Amino acid sequence: MGGKTRFVMNPFAPLELSPGDKAQLQQTANTFLAQSLHSYEIYLKVDERQVDGNRWKPLKVKDNMRLYIEREIRTTTDGNHSMMNEASEQAGTPVALLEGKMQGSLEDVVFGTVATTSEDMCFNATYVDTLSGAAVLCTVAEPTLEEPLNTVTMKWQELDLMLHSNKRDFVFLEATGFTHLANGERVGYKLMYSIGFPQTPELPSRVRGSVNVFFLYRQEHDQCVEVYASGVVAHGSSVESFLVAPSAMKFYTCTKYAHCGEMKKLTWLMHRRFATDKQRGAPIGEGNCVNCGIPISSKIFGRFGRSRDSCKLCHRLVCGTCRVKKRLNFVTLEMTFEERKTSFCPVCIKEAFEIDSQDAARAQIMSTGSQYAYHSGTDYSFASSSGVLFTERFWHDVQVSIVLGVGGLMAGAITWPVGTRLGRVVAELVVVLVALDSALGE
Structure with missing residues (x-):
């Protein structure tokens, strides 16, 4: 790429959270991770890696990865009280599902997702996303020498959606790291869950969207990682229905994490x-x-x-x-x-x-x-x-x-x-x- 591209810097004042706020955010991340793992366990054991065609509409197949969109929004009144279904109902946007395999190692994939500073977020974006701005607003849980890839942070990011359209931005809780399935098998994860604070108000000339997604990774065999991801990305637009497919296509960015790592x-x-x-x-x-x-x-x-x-x-x-x-x-x-x-x-x-x-x-x-x-x-x-x-x-x-x-x-x-x-x-x-x-x- 010739020349330089400048990222938008943090537009907010420093986000200072109390220990109680951080504990609540950590609990939110833990709950979302537990529900994500439960969904993955059902996919592995009950569904035997078969996607229900009555529920999921195929959208795209690319490089051994299959992308689906839920045929209808599942309401929480049906007893589906998961955080994902609540986010889908609130945004009026169906849930997307991505499953398949990609080349790489589990450690490289998770390493490619981790970004604990604003500079690191922008570095990752140059290999993975098409962001125009990014910032780490607050660190909820620092990585440790024992678990150097386990992080919990509050982040902001901005992207150009399309020509002649206001930019979209997102404020969300992000968690990365490793955990284990019920059988003890090790998996990597990345979670993004929109949460707003009074210190992060909507910005001029931008439309505030919401992102509630999870990515789970499991080493299938050498240099082959199984991917299971699902979520809702809403751009906060009155024409949201036209943006469902482009938003779902963003799930394919996860295939770039190994290279980024x-x-x-x-x-x-x-x-x-x-x-x-x-x-x-x-x-x-x-x-x-x-x-x-x-x-x-x-x-x-x-x-x-x-x-x-x-x-x-x-x-x-x-x-x-x-x-x-x-x-x-x-x-x-x-x-x-x-x-x-x-x-x-x-x-x-x-x-x-x-x-x-x-x-x-x-x-x-x-x-x-x-x-x-x-x-x-x-x-x-x-x-x-x-x-x-x-x-x-x-x-x-x-x-x-x-x-x-x-x-x-x-x-x-x-x-x-x-x-x-x-x-x-x-x-x-x-x-x-x-x-x-x-x-x-x-």
């Missing part, structure tokens, strides 16, 4: 490597491709160097045949989003994707600040706990590692104070070289 691990590993490199300097790759071992030309100018690159994790050379290009998304501290094409070697990609998602989450809990935020104007920067920004720029054979901090600017093993003329010239030269390389590589 992998990209989060890759980004986190880059952050960790950069934190190490800023202390000792990044090694400069020489000679042969780190993967296949073939000699690589030392020519670096013009298009002669296009067949070679360097891995942004191990910094070693990788030939054009072996290199793996990934589109990484970055959210700046100014809440803008940029997409960058980044090169890696196969060994480092494998290492990143095999990292235990919960270990990565634990490391993030122990650190401070977002692992996915960086200052604008740099290529690959991550805010460290010390406030120092480490940036690495590559131009074929030329590799320059820059540290922007209190002391000055360092390139490779040589340090120039930022205030000196030479330091400014080197920094500007790196920017020009990277721009030229990007233009030649298109």
Whole structure:
């Protein structure tokens, strides 16, 4: 994606909740989770994974995932007093159901759903949703080292529904984590349940909608996750009936969570490597491709160097045949989003994707600040706990590692104070070289 996309920041004053409010929200999440698990157990044991065609109308089949809409709204007067049916009746919108299988690991899927800061919400959205604004309003239950992916938060998000229409926004309770079925089998979950507060009033030029959905995930076998999701998304519109199908289609975004989790691990590993490199300097790759071992030309100018690159994790050379290009998304501290094409070697990609998602989450809990935020104007920067920004720029054979901090600017093993003329010239030269390389590589 060229240029930058800016997310809308939190439009509300800080949401301060009493311990009693938080306890009630936690109980709401627990009740909604229990009812969701009960629905899933019926689907597994009673219905034997068969969807009742008399109740559910097929809407779409895509990539081993089947989406349905309830044929009629079930009223609570029929004895259906679940939170889902109450939400459906109140919104005047039928319940949607998604079931099927997707590729990935259970841990990566849940890791891809977790976002404990506004920056993390926007980072996830760049891979999963089409949000124009997002914010964490209040943390109800912090993740722990024992359960690093179990979270309960109050959130706000905004999306552009369609052309010439007011934006929709939602205020909701979100819970993520792992739990167990009655037989002891482990499942992951994500819950979203709309709850309003006086501190989160409806906003000008926006229509307040409601979202009451759950996603349950179970590891079917290696790299295959069963998905069972259901819920109601109401956009608060007088033409709500025309929006039922588009709203239900949003359920398919859950298929992107595994990829999001992998990209989060890759980004986190880059952050960790950069934190190490800023202390000792990044090694400069020489000679042969780190993967296949073939000699690589030392020519670096013009298009002669296009067949070679360097891995942004191990910094070693990788030939054009072996290199793996990934589109990484970055959210700046100014809440803008940029997409960058980044090169890696196969060994480092494998290492990143095999990292235990919960270990990565634990490391993030122990650190401070977002692992996915960086200052604008740099290529690959991550805010460290010390406030120092480490940036690495590559131009074929030329590799320059820059540290922007209190002391000055360092390139490779040589340090120039930022205030000196030479330091400014080197920094500007790196920017020009990277721009030229990007233009030649298109």
